Amino acid sequence: SELPGPAPIRRLQESLINRIAAGEIIHRPASALKELLENSLDAGATTIRVTVKDGGLKLLQIQDNGSGIRRSDLPILAERFTTSKLTTFSDLTKLTTYGFRGEALASISHVAYLSVVTKTRTSTCAYKALYSDGKLVPAQPGQSEEPKPCAGNDGTTITIENLFFNTPTRLSALRNTSEEYARILDVLTKYAIHNPKVSFMCKKAGSSSPDLSTPSASTTRHAIKMLYGPSIEKDLLQIAVNEDMKGEVSWSSEVYFTNVNYQAKKTILLLFINSRLVESTRIKRAIENVYTGILPKGVSPFVYLSLKIDPRSVDVNVHPTKKEVHFLNEEEITMQICDTLQAKIAEKSHSRVFEYQT
Numbered sequence: 567s568e569l570p571g572p573a574p575i576r577r578l579q580e581s582l583i584n585r586i587a588a589g590e591i592i593h594r595p596a597s598a599l600k601e602l603l604e605n606s607l608d609a610g611a612t613t614i615r616v617t618v619k620d621g622g623l624k625l626l627q628i629q630d631n632g633s634g635i636r637r638s639d640l641p642i643l644a645e646r647f648t649t650s651k652l653t654t655f656s657d658l659t660k661l662t663t664y665g666f667r668g669e670a671l672a673s674i675s676h677v678a679y680l681s682v683v684t685k686t687r688t689s690t691c692a693y694k695a696l697y698s699d700g701k702l703v704p705a706q707p708g709q710s711e712e713p714k715p716c717a718g719n720d721g722t723t724i725t726i727e728n729l730f731f732n733t734p735t736r737l738s739a740l741r742n743t744s745e746e747y748a749r750i751l752d753v754l755t756k757y758a759i760h761n762p763k764v765s766f767m768c769k770k771a772g773s774s775s776p777d778l779s780t781p782s783a784s785t786t787r788h789a790i791k792m793l794y795g796p797s798i799e800k801d802l803l804q805i806a807v808n809e810d811m812k813g814e815v816s817w818s819s820e821v822y823f824t825n826v827n828y829q830a831k832k833t834i835l836l837l838f839i840n841s842r843l844v845e846s847t848r849i850k851r852a853i854e855n856v857y858t859g860i861l862p863k864g865v866s867p868f869v870y871l872s873l874k875i876d877p878r879s880v881d882v883n884v885h886p887t888k889k890e891v892h893f894l895n896e897e898e899i900t901m902q903i904c905d906t907l908q909a910k911i912a913e914k915s916h917s918r919v920f921e922y923q924t
C-alpha cells in the first residue's frame with residue numbers, strides 16, 4: 567500500500583491568524599489588565615478603578631481620569647500598530663517602556679468584545695465605540711458603527727467582555743476564576759506600589775466593598791504598608807543606587823527591602839524596569855542569594871526594586887511579550903545593587919545587636 571502524499575499547504579484565515587497572534591500578547595485577564603493599566607498611567611490618570619466579573623473572563627472594566635481619546639482617533643484605535651506614543655524609528659530607541667507599540671487594544675479586540683467610552687477635557691460630551699477584530703462595529707446589526715455621543719466623565723473607560731470567547735482551548739485552561747482574580751489583584755497591588763500618587767480601586771461587579779483601594783498622593787513606603795500589612799513597615803529598609811558616567815550608560819535604582827526580622831513564606835519580588843513590571847530570573851536569584859546567608863531556612867524577604875536605565879541599553883530585539891527582560895551591563899548593575907543591599911542589611915543588624923548590648 568502507498569503512503570498518503572503530503573497535505574497541501576494552505577493559508578490560514580486572517581481572523582484565525584489574528585486570534586493566534588493576540589493570544590501571544592494577551593495570555594489571561596491579568597495580562598490584559600496590565601496593558602490597560604499602563605495605557606491609563608500613560609494617559610496621566612490619577613484615579614484608576616477596576617471592576618471584575620468571573621476573574622475577568624466575563625467582564626474586565628477599567629475606568630481612568632486620564633487625557634481621554636479624541637473622537638477623530640476612535641476609528642483606528644483598535645487597529646494593529648496604531649499608537650500615539652511612537653512616530654519615528656528613532657523614537658523606538660528612546661522608548662521608556664516596553665509597550666506593545668499599538669498592539670494591546672488590537673489584540674484584545676480579536677479575542678473579546680471591546681468597548682470604549684472616552685472624553686477629552688475639551689470635548690463637550692463623551693463618545694462610545696465598540697470594536698471587534700480591530701474595527702469599529704455597530705451596537706446592533708443594521709446600526710451605524712460610528713462612535714456615539716453620550717454622557718461621561720473626563721477620561722476613559724475600557725470594557726472587555728467574554729474574553730477568549732472565540733478561543734475555547736484558552737478559555738478552558740482558565741476555568742479557575744478565583745485564581746484569575748488573585749492574579750488581577752496581584753498586578754494591581756504591584757502597580758499601586760510603583761505609582762503611589764495614583765489612587766487604585768478594584769472590586770467584583772455587584773460588590774459594594776472594594777478588595778483593593780489606595781489613596782492618591784501617597785508614598786511608596788505607605789503603599790507597601792497598606793498592601794502588604796502594617797507589620798512590614800518596621801522591617802523595611804531603603805536604598806538608592808545610581809551610576810552616572812559621562813556619555814556612558816547611566817542608571818538609577820530605588821529599593822525597598824525587608825531586614826532579617828521579616829519572614830515571608832515565599833520571596834516577594836516587585837521588579838520594575840523603566841516603570842514596567844517585568845521578571846528576571848537572574849535578578850531574583852541574585853537577591854535571594856543575598857538573603858540566603860542571613861535568613862533562617864524556609865524564610866523569605868520582600869523586595870521592591872525600581873530600576874531606570876537608558877532605554878537604549880534595553881535589548882530592543884527582545885520580544886515585548888517575553889516577561890523575561892535583558893539589558894546591557896545587567897550583571898554589573900545587579901551586583902552593585904545587591905552589594906549595597908547586603909551592606910545595608912548588615913549595618914542595620916549590627917546596630918540592632920549594639921542596641922541590645924547597651
Ligand code: ADP
Pocket residue numbers: 601605606609630632633634635643648649650651665666667668669670671672722
Ligand atoms: P500603545 O499603548 O502601545 O500605544 P495600545 O493598543 O495599548 O498601544 O493603545 C493604543 C493607543 O490608544 C495609545 O497609544 C493611546 O493613544 C490610546 N489609549 C489607549 N488607552 C488609553 C487610555 N486609557 N487613555 C487615553 N488614551 C488611551
Ligand code: MG
Pocket residue numbers: 601604605665666668670
Ligand atoms: Mg498600551
